[in-house]
Amino acid sequence: MSLQSILFAIFAIGAVASAVFTITRKNPVASAMSLVAHFFMLTGLYLTLQAQFVAAVQVVVYAGAIMVLVVFVIMLLNVGREVKAEGPRSLRPTLAMLVAGMLVVMVSSVIISHPTGKNELAKNAADIGTTASIGNVLFTQYLFPFEAVSLLLLAALIGAVILAKRHVSETQS
Amino acid sequence: MMPVAIPLDYYLILSAVLFVIGVVGVVTRRNAIIIFMSIELMLNAVNLSMVAFSSFLGDIAGQMFVFFIMAVAAAEAAIGLAIVLALFRNKQTVYVDEINLMKW
Numbered sequence: 547m548s549l550q551s552i553l554f555a556i557f558a559i560g561a562v563a564s565a566v567f568t569i570t571r572k573n574p575v576a577s578a579m580s581l582v583a584h585f586f587m588l589t590g591l592y593l594t595l596q597a598q599f600v601a602a603v604q605v606v607v608y609a610g611a612i613m614v615l616v617v618f619v620i621m622l623l624n625v626g627r628e629v630k631a632e633g634p635r636s637l638r639p640t641l642a643m644l645v646a647g648m649l650v651v652m653v654s655s656v657i658i659s660h661p662t663g664k665n666e667l668a669k670n671a672a673d674i675g676t677t678a679s680i681g682n683v684l685f686t687q688y689l690f691p692f693e694a695v696s697l698l699l700l701a702a703l704i705g706a707v708i709l710a711k712r713h714v715s716e717t718q719s
Numbered sequence: 720m721m722p723v724a725i726p727l728d729y730y731l732i733l734s735a736v737l738f739v740i741g742v743v744g745v746v747t748r749r750n751a752i753i754i755f756m757s758i759e760l761m762l763n764a765v766n767l768s769m770v771a772f773s774s775f776l777g778d779i780a781g782q783m784f785v786f787f788i789m790a791v792a793a794a795e796a797a798i799g800l801a802i803v804l805a806l807f808r809n810k811q812t813v814y815v816d817e818i819n820l821m822k823w
Contacts, residue, residue: 554725558733565737565760569744574752581756588763591733594725595774600766600785607789612759612796619800620752623807628750628814642746646739653735657728664727668777675774675782683779684786695790702794709801712808 553594561587572627574620578613585609596667597675730771738764749814751803755796762792 564587567580585608592601673679684692741764744757766785773781807813 548724550724554729558729561733562736562740565740568760569740569748569753569757574750577753577756581759584760585763588767591730591767592770595730595770597770597774597782600770600782603786603789604766607793608759608763612793615796615800616752616756619803622804623752623813625750625752625813628748628753639747642743646743649739649742650736653739654732657731657735662727662731662775664775666724667774670777671774674777674779679779680782680786683783688783688787691787695787698794699790702797706797706801709798710804 550594553590557587557590557594561591574625574628575617578617578620581616582609582613585613595675596671599675599677599680602677727771727775731768734764734768734771737761737767749816751806751813751815752800754815755799755803758799759792759796762788 561584564580564584568577568584571577571580585604589601589604589609592598592604738761741757741759741761744760745754748754748757766788769781769785769788771781773779773785803813806818810818812818
């Protein structure tokens with residue numbers, strides 16, 4: 547067993563376990579914390595793939611910015627533990643598990659029966675993952691999408707403010 | 720027994736498993752915030768397969784896509800949580816099965 551295999555095993559098991567924790571906890575704060583753990587496991591996986599820039603952005607954007615937003619909203623709404631829906635117990639969770647199991651078996655069997663044949667990272671994998679090479683391509687070949695994203699973020703910013711704002715008449719009364 | 724280097728297939732299967740966990744979360748949970756987090760799980764599963772392909776094929780395009788997906792996810796987080804906030808203000812609940820205004 548090489549170091550790479552051991553690291554992959556640790557991060558893969560950690561990622562699956564924390565993902566399962568995220569969707570099963572009744573307490574939303576516990577879910578959010580598991581999701582943060584999941585993001586860190588993914589960061590480890592990105593590092594085993596030698597994608598250092600993506601790994602850093604994953605921590606900063608997901609584990610940092612987005613999760614702070616989620617935890618903030620949980621605190622703001624003061625949502626407690628999830629209670630079971632009233633009425634007869636629905637079949638939905640069982641059905642969901644069944645369909646999910648089928649999906650995993652289907653996708654895995656396709657991947658196993660048609661192996662990609664790629665057993666090692668590309669020779670230049672370590673070079674394309676650096677900030678310098680990402681920046682080089684981002685500001686030349688992908689300049690237009692980059693500018694479009696800035697517009698999207700501006701629209702999201704304004705939209706979030708409008709949506710979360712109380713109506714004027716509501717605040718006056 | 721695991722090989723010395725991890726083949727691309729392992730990453731793809733892991734990505735599929737994580738995506739399906741996200742799908743189960745969206746379908747089974749009632750809390751809108753946890754549904755939102757499950758969507759993030761799905762986005763991240765896709766990101767993982769993109770980065771895996773990028774590194775194994777030696778092509779930077781996959782990592783550029785991940786970068787843009789993250790930007791869109793950030794915008795989606797801001798809007799999604801603002802919607803949850805507005806919903807809670809109007810309905811006093813975050814449980815999606817209690818929000819049935821447009822259901823017939």
